[in-house]
Structures are given as structure tokens and as C-alpha cells.
Amino acid sequence: MNFAESFRIAVRAVFANKVRSALTMLGVIIGVAAVILLVAIGTGVQGEITGTIEGLGSNLLFVFPGQINTGGGGGGGFGGPPSAGKPFSLADAKLLQARLNGASAVVPVASGAGVLRLGNKSGRSTLMGATDQGAQVFSATLGGGRHYNRSEVDASARVLAIGYTIKASLFPNSDPVGQYITVNGQRFKVIGWYEKQGGSLSGDQDNQAYLPITTLQTLTGNNDVRIIMIKAADATNIDLVRAQAKRILEPKFADNITVMSQDQTLGILSTVLDTLTYMLAGIAGISLLVGGIGIMNIMLVSVSERTREIGIRKAVGARTYDILSQFVIEAMMLSLTGGIIGILIGAGGAWAIQSVVPTTVTPWAVAIAFFFSAGVGVFFGVYPAWKASQLDPIVALRYE
Amino acid sequence: MHDVTKVYQLEGIEVRALCGVSMDIHEGEMVSIMGPSGSGKSTLMHIVGLLDRPSAGVVSIEGEVVGDLSPNQLAALRNEHIGFVFQSFNLLARTGAQANVELPLVYGGVSGAERSRRAREALERVELGDRLNHTPGQLSGGQQQRVAIARALVTSPSIVLADEPTGNLDSRSGVEVMGILQDLNAQGITVVIVTHDANVARHSQRIVELRDGVIVRDETVADRLDAHDEMSQLGMNTAADVEAVLGTAGDAS
Ligand SMILES: Nc1ncnc2c1ncn2[C@@H]1O[C@H](COP(=O)(O)OP(=O)(O)O)[C@@H](O)[C@H]1O
Numbered sequence: 032m033n034f035a036e037s038f039r040i041a042v043r044a045v046f047a048n049k050v051r052s053a054l055t056m057l058g059v060i061i062g063v064a065a066v067i068l069l070v071a072i073g074t075g076v077q078g079e080i081t082g083t084i085e086g087l088g089s090n091l092l093f094v095f096p097g098q099i100n101t102g103g104g105g106g107g108g109f110g111g112p113p114s115a116g117k118p119f120s121l122a123d124a125k126l127l128q129a130r131l132n133g134a135s136a137v138v139p140v141a142s143g144a145g146v147l148r149l150g151n152k153s154g155r156s157t158l159m160g161a162t163d164q165g166a167q168v169f170s171a172t173l174g175g176g177r178h179y180n181r182s183e184v185d186a187s188a189r190v191l192a193i194g195y196t197i198k199a200s201l202f203p204n205s206d207p208v209g210q211y212i213t214v215n216g217q218r219f220k221v222i223g224w225y226e227k228q229g230g231s232l233s234g235d236q237d238n239q240a241y242l243p244i245t246t247l248q249t250l251t252g253n254n255d256v257r258i259i260m261i262k263a264a265d266a267t268n269i270d271l272v273r274a275q276a277k278r279i280l281e282p283k284f285a286d287n288i289t290v291m292s293q294d295q296t297l298g299i300l301s302t303v304l305d306t307l308t309y310m311l312a313g314i315a316g317i318s319l320l321v322g323g324i325g326i327m328n329i330m331l332v333s334v335s336e337r338t339r340e341i342g343i344r345k346a347v348g349a350r351t352y353d354i355l356s357q358f359v360i361e362a363m364m365l366s367l368t369g370g371i372i373g374i375l376i377g378a379g380g381a382w383a384i385q386s387v388v389p390t391t392v393t394p395w396a397v398a399i400a401f402f403f404s405a406g407v408g409v410f411f412g413v414y415p416a417w418k419a420s421q422l423d424p425i426v427a428l429r430y431e
Numbered sequence: 432m433h434d435v436t437k438v439y440q441l442e443g444i445e446v447r448a449l450c451g452v453s454m455d456i457h458e459g460e461m462v463s464i465m466g467p468s469g470s471g472k473s474t475l476m477h478i479v480g481l482l483d484r485p486s487a488g489v490v491s492i493e494g495e496v497v498g499d500l501s502p503n504q505l506a507a508l509r510n511e512h513i514g515f516v517f518q519s520f521n522l523l524a525r526t527g528a529q530a531n532v533e534l535p536l537v538y539g540g541v542s543g544a545e546r547s548r549r550a551r552e553a554l555e556r557v558e559l560g561d562r563l564n565h566t567p568g569q570l571s572g573g574q575q576q577r578v579a580i581a582r583a584l585v586t587s588p589s590i591v592l593a594d595e596p597t598g599n600l601d602s603r604s605g606v607e608v609m610g611i612l613q614d615l616n617a618q619g620i621t622v623v624i625v626t627h628d629a630n631v632a633r634h635s636q637r638i639v640e641l642r643d644g645v646i647v648r649d650e651t652v653a654d655r656l657d658a659h660d661e662m663s664q665l666g667m668n669t670a671a672d673v674e675a676v677l678g679t680a681g682d683a684s
């Protein structure tokens with residue numbers, strides 16, 4: 032008997048029990064859809080964050096107070112300064128600025144939360160404080176107006192430039208430049224706005240407002256500097272600049288600072304994000320496994336229900352192989368059909384949530400899901416099929 | 432077959448279904464195996480039909496000993512040479528008559544068009560040419576058994592084995608089935624019928640009687656019955672006439 036015959040028989044068996052087949056497939060559908068969707072989210076988020084950091088340029092250094100294990104793996108935190116470590120002040124940034132050669136910008140950065148209000152419209156946003164050189168290290172591009180300048184930083188002037196989300200909610204139909212809003216109850220002049228950048232894991236970058244760090248410190252009453260960003264004049268000099276920065280800060284902070292380049296940040300992030308993606312894939316994989324066990328279960332039921340049929344087939348000349356292939360193909364059909372539907376649903380879901388979470392459906396994820404679901408069918412189908420093929424025709428015919 | 436013994440193990444207890452049975456079945460013969468229930472008739476038929484192996488003893492077909500063949504080789508032999516008819520029909524449920532009859536050809540590697548042609552031909556021989564797509568559930572008992580006979584003869588086997596073929600049928604359908612089996616025998620096919628009914632056995636040329644796994648009688652039938660004579664006595668000339676008289680549900684068991 033050839034493959035086409037086994038296939039035909041399997042199709043009939045699957046269609047003979049439509050509801051049961053559909054429910055069995057549902058397990059695989061959910062498993063595969065989960066794999067596709069979660070891996071798409073993992074890959075998408077990773078791509079977006081990586082892109083954001085790469086967009087910063089390869090000549091940037093980030094100086095944090097405290098120590099971060101840059102070795103990846105281990106216990107190091109990521110995404111922000113570690114809890115331990117004396118915070119920087121504006122004076123430390125000034126010191127770096129004065130003594131570093133080969134740095135084209137040294138920017139102290141602090142952040143806080145603020146409620147921005149215009150008339151009866153208001154919203155919470157992240158306030159990013161920096162110096163006038165901030166424009167050189169932040170990735171946002173101006174859509175209109177200007178950045179704050181040095182004299183405004185020196186004077187703690189109440190001016191700010193707003194991200195796209197803020198502009199859209201407070202000034203849906205008008206130009207914000209030159210308008211006044213209140214930030215935590217204080218009156219501020221809007222001097223510029225930024226183009227849309229898109230979201231990321233750390234929050235909506237478009238819901239940020241940029242203001243002089245001195246103004247932010249006055250507003251929040253906190254004089255700490257969270258991070259000092261250094262832009263090397265020449266990317267090839269970056270290791271030199273890093274060594275210098277450490278030396279300059281050593282008298283005050285000893286070893287208790289971390290200087291990271293974009294590469295290192297990327298390295299840590301991608302390790303973490305890879306782990307995250309694998310974890311998501313693993314969780315989804317478990318549900319696929321459960322789907323496979325469902326197939327095995329149904330195939331075992333199906334074999335014992337059809338004991339008599341198997342006996343008849345054997346009596347008229349079916350060989351072991353014929354029965355085996357009939358049932359394996361049946362199991363594979365359930366799992367592959369489930370797999371294909373699952374891929375479509377997973378990819379559709381990934382597409383549907385794109386505006387909320389970045390997703391990327393990669394061909395390899397689809398290929399793996401496809402072959403994995405075929406494999407699930409074979410793996411979980413072989414045992415019931417083998418049981419069927421080993422049935423003694425006499426026993427099978429006598430079976431009631 | 433020579434000195435065949437079959438012992439079943441049932442939860443540790445030995446059941447001796449056959450004790451040293453020896454017999455020859457000749458080509459073109461029509462033999463009945465008789466005996467009360469539990470005497471080992473079906474067991475004997477399964478061994479002759481290569482569905483089962485003896486615990487001891489030798490079975491040979493056309494001089495060839497079949498004891499050492501693998502399950503797959505036995506399956507191939509069954510497919511090519513042997514047709515089975517069972518008491519309970521054993522058709523595939525929810526499967527049309529033609530597809531049921533095609534089944535042995537599927538496993539014999541006969542391809543589509545040829546298969547369908549031979550299946551129709553076989554169904555026409557049992558007067559069911561107009562019921563090709565009826566599933567067993569849509570056929571009467573007698574019709575189902577005729578489908579089973581069509582399935583048994585579609586491979587042009589050398590021997591047809593029938594285990595209580597009339598057991599689930601009313602007397603009219605039973606006579607009809609016996610008529611078909613006699614016709615097959617007349618065409619040169621060896622026919623073995625297992626029955627506990629002496630009247631059914633009288634349709635064959637030879638009766639072998641079993642009791643507790645031993646042959647107690649083996650003799651030629653003196654007053655052989657001809658199913659076609661009986662049919663005309665019952666006022667039915669052909670199977671088709673039965674249909675006309677009784678309808679499709681009338682002869683169900
Ligand atoms: N698979 C089996 N396992 C155990 N005992 C069996 C099995 N098949 C048949 N027997 C026993 O073998 C004996 C003969 O059975 P069988 O050949 O079916 O008799 P018959 O067909 O003459 O009624 C009976 O006692 C029956 O219980």
C-alpha cells in the first residue's frame with residue numbers, strides 16, 4: 032500500500048470525528064500560536080531596544096554610580112544604576128568636562144515624574160533633566176522650536192521641550208512653541224517639541240519632557256545626578272576616554288562607578304533579552320507539549336475504539352507497516368494542521384498587537400514551530416500507532 | 432495440516448482448543464466443519480486461514496510449510512489466497528459497500544481504476560451492483576453478508592473460509608448466502624464453512640465434526656442440498672427477486 036492510500040484513510044478517520052479532531056488540534060493550535068506570538072514579542076522588543084541603543088551612536092559612554100557586573104550572565108542588574116553607590120552631583124560632571132580630553136560633550140542626566148497641565152488637560156510624564164549639550168546625546172529629533180540653551184541651564188529657567196505624545200495630548204491642533212503649561216503646578220514655557228520615536232521596554236520615550244537639569248533639581252528638590260553621559264569626539268578613542276573618566280572620578284568614588292559603552296550595554300541587554308525570549312519560547316513550548324500529549328491520548332482512545340477495524344484490515348492483508356503508517360499519518364495530520372492554524376493565529380496575533388508591543392515574526396520561528404508540530408505528531412503518534420500495528424488479528428476480531 | 436494443537440493461556444489457565452487435529456483440505460473441495468459451541472471450530476478456521484498460529488503441529492499450504500513465516504508474510508498470503516466471511520460480517524462501519532470490497536485490493540497494491548472495476552464486478556456477482564455506496568448501517572444483514580462475500584472473492588482467492596456465515600441471518604438470507612458459496616465452489620474455489628447447523632453443513636461435499644478439540648467424524652455428504660433448489664421451493668429464483676419480495680429491511684436478522 033502506498034502513501035496516498037494511508038493518507039486517504041487518515042483523512043477519513045480525522046473527518047469521521049470532526050469535533051474530537053478539532054479539540055485535539057486545539058491543543059496544538061494554542062501551543063504553536065503561543066510559541067509564535069511570544070517569540071515574536073521577544074524578538075520584536077529586542078530589535079527595538081537594540082535599535083534605540085544603536086541609534087545613540089557608538090561613541091557614547093554611560094557613567095553610573097556603583098558597580099554593574101558587565102560580564103553579562105551573573106547577578107548584575109541592568110537598565111539602570113545599581114542601588115549601591117554614592118550618587119553624582121553636577122560638580123562631578125563639571126570636573127569631567129574640565130579635565131577630559133577627547134570628549135565633545137559631558138552631560139549629567141537626572142529624571143523625575145511630573146504632571147503636565149494645560150487648561151483642563153493634563154497627564155503624567157517623565158521629566159528628563161540635562162544640560163544644553165543634551166541635544167548631542169539624546170536620540171530625539173526636534174520637530175519644531177529649539178532645545179534649551181546654556182544660559183537657560185545656568186539660570187534654571189522654566190522652559191521645556193516636549194515629546195510627541197505630550198504634544199499630541201496637550202496641543203492636538205496647535206503649535207506648542209511659545210505656549211505656557213504648568214509642570215507640578217509651576218508655570219513653564221514650551222520652547223520645542225520632538226518627533227515621534229516609538230515605545231520601548233523602559234516606557235514611552237515620546238512621553239518625556241526635556242528641561243534644564245538645574246530647573247529639574249529645583250522642581251523636585253533632589254540634587255542627585257543619575258547618569259553622566261560622555262560623547263567621545265572620536266569613536267576610536269573611546270577606551271582612552273573611559274580610562275580617563277575613571278581616573279578623574281577615582282579620588283572621590285574609588286572603584287564605585289561603572290563606565291559602560293554602547294557595545295557593553297548592548298551586550299548585557301541582548302543577553303538578558305535572549306534569556307527572556309528563550310524563557311517565553313520555553314513556556315510556550317510546554318503548552319505545545321501538552322498539546323502533543325492530547326494527541327497521544329486521543330490516538331490511544333482511537334486505537335482501542337478501532338480495534339475491530341484494525342483486525343478486519345489485518346485479516347484482509349494489511350501489514351504491520353500499513354497499520355503503523357495509517358495511524359502515524361493520522362496523528363501527524365492532526366498536529367500539522369493544528370501547527371499551520373497555530374502559526375496563522377500566532378502571526379495574526381503578533382500583527383494585531385503591533386501598536387502596543389513591538390513584534391517580529393521571524394521565518395525561523397515559523398519553521399521551527401512547523402517542524403516541531405510535525406515532530407510532536409510523530410513522537411506522540413508513534414506509540415499508539417505501534418500498539419495498533421502489533422495487535423493480533425484474532426484478538427482484534429474477537430474484540431467487542 | 433498435521434497434528435495441530437492450540438492452547439490458549441487464559442489468566443494462567445490453559446484452554447486446549449484443539450488437541451492434535453490432522454486433516455487435509457483438497458483443492459476445489461467444499462468442506463463443513465461442524466461441532467457444538469466451544470469445540471474449536473473457529474480456532475481451526477483461524478489457523479487454516481493463517482490468522483493464528485498453532486501452539487504445536489504443522490500447517491502447510493500447497494506443500495509449503497507456513498510455520499516460519501513472519502506476520503507480514505502471512506498477511507500477504509492471506510491477502511492473495513484467502514477470503515474470509517465472518518458470522519458478524521466484520522465490515523468497516525460508515526464505509527460504503529464498494530470501499531469495503533476494495534479493502535483487500537488496497538493492501539494488495541491494486542491501483543485505483545482497476546480496484547474500483549473489480550470491486551463493482553464482485554458486488555455484481557452477489558447481486559449488489561446497485562448498492563455501491565450503501566454503508567453497512569444502510570444494508571440488511573443478508574446484504575451485509577453478501578458484501579462480505581464480495582470482499583472475500585474480490586482478490587480471486589484460492590480458498591474462502593466462512594465462519595458461521597448464516598449465523599446472524601434468517602433462513603431465506605441464509606439459503607441465499609449458501610447458494611453464493613456453492614456457486615463459488617462450482618467455479619473451482621475451495622470453500623470451508625464453519626457451522627453448528629447440520630442443515631447448513633449438508634450444502635457441502637464433506638463434513639468434519641469436532642468435539643472438544645478432537646475430530647470425531649469426517650465423512651462425505653450423501654444427501655447434499657442444492658441452495659438453488661431450496662430457493663425455488665421458497666418461491667425465489669434469484670437474489671434480486673428476494674429484494675423485490677422482501678424489500679431491503681425484510682430479511683434483516
Ligand atoms: N483468544 C482466546 N483466549 C482464550 N481462550 C480462547 C480464545 N479463543 C478461543 N478460546 C477457547 O477455545 C475454545 C474453542 O473456541 P472456538 O474455536 O471459538 O470454538 P467454536 O468456534 O467451536 O465455538 C473455547 O473453549 C474458547 O473459550
Ligand SMILES: [Mg+2]
Pocket residue numbers: 472473474594
Ligand atoms: Mg466460533
